[in-house]
Structures are given as structure tokens and as C-alpha cells.
Amino acid sequence: MRLKPDQLWSFYEWLIPQQGLLQGVALALTLSLFGLFISYVIAMVRLGPGEGFYAVAKIVSDLFRLDLPGTRFSRLWAIAKLSFMEAIRRKVLVVFVIFIILCMFAGWLLDLRTDHPAQLYITFVLSSTNLLVLLLGLFISTFSLPADIKNRTIYTIVTKPVRATEIVIGRIIGFSLIGSMILGLLGVFSYTFVVRGLKHTHEVASISQDGRQGKTDLAALHEHSFKLGADGKGVTSEAKGHQHNVTSIVVDGKTTYKIGPPRGDLTAKVPVYGRLTYTDRRGVVGTGLNVGYMSEYRKFIAGGSLSSAKWQFEGVKERDFEEQDGLVIEMNIEAFRTFKGDIITPVRGSIILRSPDEKVESKRVNFLVKESLDRKIISRKIDGFRDNQPATLDIFKDIVMDGKLEVIVRCEDSQQYLGMAASDLTLQAIERSFEWNFAKGYISIWLQMVIVICFGVMFSTFLSGPVAMVATMSTLGLGLFGSQIDHFFKVQDSGGGPIEAIVRIVTQKGVMLDLDLGNQALEKTIQNIDYVLMYGVSSLKSALPDFNRLGTTDFVVYGVDLFDSLLLRHMAITFGFFLLTSFIGYFFVKTREMAA
């Protein structure tokens, strides 16, 4: 699983130092000012400059003076309940039936020969649930208000003391409720589907003479081998991402072997991530090497030199690791070979654990670079050095200080390189419950659904049903391609923005040439307009939800406990969208002639 660097931020880090809050406030301000300006222009055309200003000011003051203080839970709930019942009447529960049918034919869609059936199953249920629920949110939210206006049922609503806020927010609540209900149903069904789908047992197919080693039969397209300890207990080898417990039971002098249910395929690992810095060949802190790949995801360190990668971990607590045999490190380090040599022998690396004050460090722990996910357990008691004197150390008592620990990785083969990104080396704390992680995955889908509903309701306040649906879909689509759009709209050193580009096309000037229109002022004007255009689109882009980033399916699929900070951040973002769309929706309901 590849993590984006920002996913590792803590909630606070995202909110304040990384300007999450600031960007939200800036966006809100920009949109409000923009919205007020547009409203004023429209009002001015209709009513004249003075009256127009009064009309816009009245709506803004109404919001804070009357409508927000006048919003009552009773009315919100009435409208929410009505929306809920309306959705039920529209037979939204059919979605559940569709899902069940989809699962019944899952065998046709899923290739069970894969190495990780658990990942396959979870991907299947999560992505199909995600799609279904988002579509559901889209349909129920965009058609409701336009239908009310078309059937004129809205007449009996707006002639009651119902505030515009209640019409918008009540709907969002109602549709979110029905969505939650369906999502809950799908979640429970999916969980059962995954667990039952992965459930299988083996029989012992062969056993050695001493009864210590054996092989299981072929079941669910795989088999295991196993070894038993002196106590008659053991675990099978790993196949298809899981193992089984094996116990031998002696009854009446006859030995039978019992193989338990699969374990280890449904996990919620808790990785601790660190901050990565590199040192160059002379041991000076640097940026890491680029071995010539386009992707800047991993940076490389040179072998047989002082070049190293240093991870600084924080919040390493003894109790999070206690029940394990030692410190579990998971690595996914890439090797880059400058000569072929012996291609079968892996490149060698080494790990040193060091205290943050650099006074205590472990001896070098060598490893072979597996070039795929590798799990290494460093036992708790380890030889090392304290103030350069040899000593026997306890990782958690002697090396870790205030929860801080440094892990240094070097490449031991000269002229070979090791490549790593921050998320490529993690400390593994005790696993958490898979069920809760699965639930968190669904909470994440729920948040996406709420965003869709918010946008759907917002668009339905001023567009007709089908148009609102297309508008919502376009918003989500644009959001999905947000990062790409950003790339297009970044003001670049050469070539300029849209207008300059048109000029260049017409005048057949390549991007590397100066624009040179023979008129400096004109050039400057074009560039300024371009800048405003591109900056505008780029900032508007952040008003669109990027579901690539909000999707957390990977965490559940790869069995990694979804970071609470990330979930919290997504909640905050969802809340931001809720505020934004409610405000815009309020504005349109307030200014719309319901009988027109």
C-alpha cells in the first residue's frame, strides 16, 4: 500500500501547520465574496443599485438575525423524517437487493486463484458498496426538492414558519439517515459474506513418521505444510495470506490432527510511521539520490558508504508492543543494482536502532533485501553500545526515550543502492480488531456519501432533478481528477495560461520562445488575465471533493488499521462541505420564488 505523505499527518498537523483550516476559511471567504458580488450584480440589474444592495444585505442579515436563530430541531426532524419516508417510498431498499444479487454472482467476478483472497473479497465488497451507496446518495438527493417544487407540495411547506436552513439541512439529514441505514445493512451483509467466503478447513493429507511434520490437503485452491512442536501444537505455513493452527490430540492411543480456521488474513495492523531523512556518501544530511526513475516516490542511498536512511519515530510506547516477541519492523525496500553480478543473492542491508540523543545504539542487524513486504522481528534484548561502551540493551527501556526512536538503514553492498520512502519502514504495534477497521472503512464510505448528498441537495435547490444529478456527477468527476486538473492549471514558467496558449497557437510560437508581441503592455495584460484565470480555477478546485483522497479502501484491503487522524480529518472535510453546500443551498431556497 502506497501512502501519500499527507496521510501521515496528525489531525492537528493537518489542521494548523499544514493550513487545512486556513485553506477552508480562505475558500469560504473567497466563495462568499464571489457569491455576494454575483448576487449584487444580479440584484442590481433587477432592482437598481440601491435597492439591489438592500436586497442582498437583507438576505445576509436574515440568515444571522432570523433564520439561524429560528432553526428548530423539531422542524429539521420533521423534514428529515419526511425525506426518509419519501426515499423508502421510492423503494431505495432495492439497492440492498441488488447488492445481494451481486454477491450471489460474485464467483463470476472474483478470481479466487489470487494469492490474497481476503484482499480480493474485501476489495469487492467495499468498492461495490461504495459505488452503490454513492449512486444512491446521488439519486435520492437530487430529485427530491425539484419534485416538491414541481408537485407544488412545497407550497404547503414554505407557507409554514419553515426556515430555508431547515429545508436544506433537514433534507441532508433525512437522506443521510436512509443512506446510513442501507450502508449499515450492506456492511453487516458484506462482513458475513467476507468471513463466510474465506472460511475453510483442511484435513491432514500426509504426516511424517515422527508425527512432527505434515501437509494438509488441497482445499480452497491451496495447501499448507506444517510442523508440530513437542507440545503437539504448531502453525501451518502461510498460503493465500493466512495460516491455520494445528493441534494433535491423542485419544485412546490414536493421534488425530485438528486444523483450525484460517487466521491472519483479516487483520488490522497498526503501523507506526516515522519521518525519513537521508544522508549522503559523506554522512551529511541530504535529499537522497535519484537513480533515474521518473517517480520521485522513493529516494536512494548508496551502498558501502556513510549514506543512510534515518527514520525518526515518535510515540513508540512499550505497551503497544509488549505482547510481541520484540520490535516488529515491516520493510518494503527496493534495491537498485548498478551491476548484475549474482542476481540470485539479494542485496544486503543493515539496521541500527539508536536513541534520539545518539548515546545509545544497538549493534548492526543485517538483513537481505527482499524487495517486497518483509517482516523482521528484532528481539527485545539486544547487544549494543552505550556511550561507545559495549552493553546489553533493552530496546524499550534503554534505546527508546520519551517514545522516540531512530532506525537507521544502510546498504552494505558497495555500488548497489537501496530505495525507500517514508512509509516503507514501519514499526508494527499490536494488531487491532479487524471488525472495527472494517467498520471504519464503512464510516469512510459514509462520509463520502454524505458529501454526495450535500452536493445533490445543494444543486437541487436551483436546478431540476436530472440537471442537478448531472451537475453533482460532474462535480464529483472534477474532484476525482482534481490533482490532474491542478497540474494543468499550475502557472508554468513557459507557455503561459489559456489566453497566451491561444496566442501562441495562432502565431505558431513554441513554448520555449518568448511571446514577443511587440507590445509589452499587451503581453503583461495577457499574462495577468491568465494568472487570475488559472488561480481562480485552481482555488475553486479545492471546493470540489477529491474522492481519490477521501477513499480509504486500501487500508482495509491491506489490513492496516485506518489512522484515526485520517478519519478525523475526513470528518472535518465532510463537515466543511456540509457547511459550504448548506450555505449555498440556503441562499438559493431563500431567493427562489417557489410558485414561479
Place this chain on the structure above:
Amino acid sequence: MSVDTQAPTNAPSSVAGSASSEVVIETRGLGKIYRDFWGRKKVNALKSLDIEVRKGEIFGLLGPNGSGKSTTIKLVLGLLFPTSGRAFVFGKEATEVTKNERIGYLPEESYLYKFLNAEETLDFYGRLFDMPANVRRERSEQLIQMVGLHRARRRQLKEYSKGMTRRIGLAQALINEPDLLVLDEPTTGLDPIGSREMKDLILRLRDQGKTILMCSHQLADVEDVCDRIAILHQGELKELGRVDSLLKVQDITEVHAKGLTEDAKREIAEVIKRHGGELLQIDNPTTTMEDLFLDIVRESDARPGRRVGS
């Protein structure tokens, strides 16, 4: 402008037309132009309307289709925004939502949620007034009894007949015990009995001190219940005044008498002639179709299974 915005006292103004001077609805130069998407003028639906509706009266808006009656009502309710002029209800701008606390509105057709039943409908609208649960229950019960839907209370509105829909619509409009009732074509779609009941109810509500603004093109209805009327035509106010004085023909005298012989009638005719009057008509009156119909229904209710008059 001096408009009393205090809550009205509930003292009934027992006799028709005893409206107080308190103004409930006031329009000043109210006008509405419908425009198309591009802002081009499509129709001038209402031109500078000035009316005042006082507390405790039944005010009728009369006019042919497209005369601006419904537009006026929608402007008063804030469903439309005026193009020119202003409308005030209880002294507040018509677009202000808080005025709705004291208004009950029965739309032209009962635009209600068809998937709710009568109880749910009333409960829903009760919630919109932020009424506490026990009050909502009590009030719904009263209204269901009043409009005679107690047998159909659990049926979804989509199964209702037109008359029943009308009645639940009325109940919905009365859920908040409004001081002002706005009725858009209250009798359309009702049979003569329903129509009579509706009219009686309107009069009863007036006697309870409520103000009623209604529009209709059923002249008989307006004549029966309204204290004052405004006649609109092509968006313009053509006539405004008390129904009794508007309809009174000053130079004609009407005498109703019973048990007169032909001789007596002849004698009366002579008396008229002697006093310089002109006899226009002396005849037996015909009853109205409505009265005839109601008599028949009443009779057949009393003696079922028999042809009336046989």
C-alpha cells in the same frame, strides 16, 4: 403605517361584517410581472393593487381565470416576490417567514404528500409549527373529527377522493389555529353538500374571530360568504366594497309574501300603479338548484330507499 401587530383577542365578532379596524393584510401598489428566463416580460399579472383586509372579515377576490387572484394570494403568502409595491401581513413583509406562524393556507389543490396518511400529515405540519407532541396529537384528533375523516385516518392520501383530499387540506391549514386563513378556490372539486359545509365552516371560523382571504370564480360562493370583495380583471382592481351594498339595487323593492290569493295579487298590482310605481314581476319564486339538491339529499337521508316527492 400604523398596523397593530399584537395577537388578536379571541372575542368573536358575532355578526357578519363587524370587522374591526385592525388591518391584517395590506398591499400597496402591489404588482407582478412574470418574466421568462432571459428577463423578457411575458405577462403583467397584477397591476398596482391596493387593498386592505381587516381583522374578522371574509374578504373575497373575484375574477375570471387569469385575472390575478392567485397571483395576489401567492404574493401575500410570499410564494412570489412582487415586481413592484409591497405586501404586508400582520404588519410584516409578506416574504418574512415568521408571519406564517399565524397563517393557514389551503392551496387550490391540496398539495400534500401522498404517501402519508391523515394522521401523519397533520403530525408533520404540526411539527413545522414546532408544536409539542401532546398538542399535536390533540389538535390532529380534533381536526380529523371536524373534517369527518376519522374513518380514513390511517389511509394514505393517494387513496383519497377529491373531496377527502380537500378536507385533509383544510385540516392541515387549521393545524396552528391561524388568525388568518388564506383559501384558494375553497369549494372547487366539492359536491354541493361539501361545498355547503365548507361555506358554513368559513362562516363559523369568521365568527370565531378569524380573518379569511379567499379567492374564487364561483360567484355564488363569494356572494354567500364574503363580507367584502375585490373584483379583478386582467390584473387590475375593478371593484372593491361590501357585498351587500354592491349587490343592492337601490330603486327596486322586493316583497316576499305567503298565502296570497289571485285577487290579492291583482290588488297589490293596482296599489303599485296608483303610487306611480312600475310592476316588474309578480310571480312564484323558484328555488335555487343548490337548495333543491340539498333538500333532496336531506329528505333521502331521513327516508332512505324512497324516491323523494313520491
